[in-house]
Amino acid sequence: MKWRVRVFGVALVAGLASSLAAALPPQGAAPTEILRLSLKQAKSLAVEHQVSVLSAREQTVESMARSDEALANFRPAVDFKAYQTRQTENLMAMGLNLPGFPTLVGPFDTFDARVRFTQRVFDLARMRELDASRHAVDAARLRADATAQQMAGAAALSYVESQRAQQAVTAALANHALSQSLLQLARDQQAAGLATGVDVVRAQTVLARNTLLLRQARSSASEADTRLHRALGISMSVALELTDVLQETDIPVPALPKSIDTALHSRPELQALEQVVTQRDTERKAANAASYPALSVGGDIGPSGVTPAHNDYRTYSFGVQLTMPLMEGGAITAREDAAASRMRQAELQLRDTLQQVEEDVRLAVIAIETSADQMATAEISLTLAERLLEQARDRFQNGVADNLEVVDAQATLASARSARIDALAAHDMALINYELAVGRLDYGQP
DSSP states (O other): OHHHHHHHHHHHHHHHHHHHHHHSOOTTOOOSEEEEEOHHHHHHHHHHHOHHHHHHHHHHHHHHHHHHHHHGGGSOEEEEEEEEEEEEEEGGGGTOOOTTSOSEEEEEEEEEEEEEEEEEEEOHHHHHHHHHHHHHHHHHHHHHHHHHHHHHHHHHHHHHHHHHHHHHHHHHHHHHHHHHHHHHHHHHHHHTTSSOHHHHHHHHHHHHHHHHHHHHHHHHHHHHHHHHHHHHTOOTTEEEEEOOOOOOOOOOOOOHHHHHHHHHHHOHHHHHHHHHHHHHHHHHHHHHHTTSOEEEEEEEEEEEESBTTBSOEEEEEEEEEEEOOOOOTTHHHHHHHHHHHHHHHHHHHHHHHHHHHHHHHHHHHHHHHHHHHHHHHHHHHHHHHHHHHHHHHHHHHTTSSOTHHHHHHHHHHHHHHHHHHHHHHHHHHHHHHHHHHHTOOOOOOO
């Protein structure tokens, strides 16, 4: 029976060795660049590289250009036009049949070159369109800020998840080293006649399980690192060295009423929607103002003659123009109704977002409270698990009990280590989500 146990133990240790070798990172696959990265730098890097942020900023540039285009309606317009023609005219085609006059006149030349100037003096519809375009620029800027905060928050959450995965690997290594130590203790106890082959096999089983858990932890860390690269928007060939570590923080739970009030005044999504509502209301007023009269002045000056050098004289004209639509088949009313509908849609979206913001803040505060309790409980559990393992190992080493208590205590310790890491990560994530919920996430914006 002892021979069979020994053979099984040798085969199992060989399998453990091969499994552990497979769990180690491959050699010769080092990335070409190493980037030391803090949490603050991760948020800034994501905003700098993420396509969605860059696209939102380009939309702001587009809105500014459209606003400049609307402003151009109230700037002087100057253009130049010149022509030289040679033509004939059929007098009979004009209804002229004069005795003694030829039917076909010409050919004759005509030349004209003219600089024309126009200036819109008053146009209420265009003025309100200009005002609406400025609100659109403000809304685009706020949407860009909201997008930047979302991307920075996603990068921060990925950073914390990568921290958690790396510390999980460290804990798995500690559990693996402890399993090896306890396996050696079981063998020493067996050699001293204080333990049986069952104790050794039991310790080998725990070592095999922890070897597998170590490999899984490394795989999870690799996946978290890949997701962090994607959240940062950088090349996968860049190796990341996270300079911040998960640690317990003593941050008081924010007051809920104050947090909600802060969010209502700081969330860029809300501010953007408020600007959109104002923009849509101004567009509705602009559609209504299309029925009002518009006033402009203009003039032109230039030579007119047969050719540029023959019988050419300088001529000019200037005047005031008043235009006012009298009947457009209901087009103005239709445009006003459409603009009013768009305004109501924006108001509905704003109302829904207000409720969403309050929900985000409430959930974020609850998450901070819960994660703080989890951290406190995890610290106590870890301390007790370490003490329990120490006592169980002493009992086994002194021959008072078998290593079943050691195995149970070891499992309890591994679970406590994992729970502490998860609690620290959950607390950091809760704080990040709170900053997003109140619209105060700092991503290093200029």
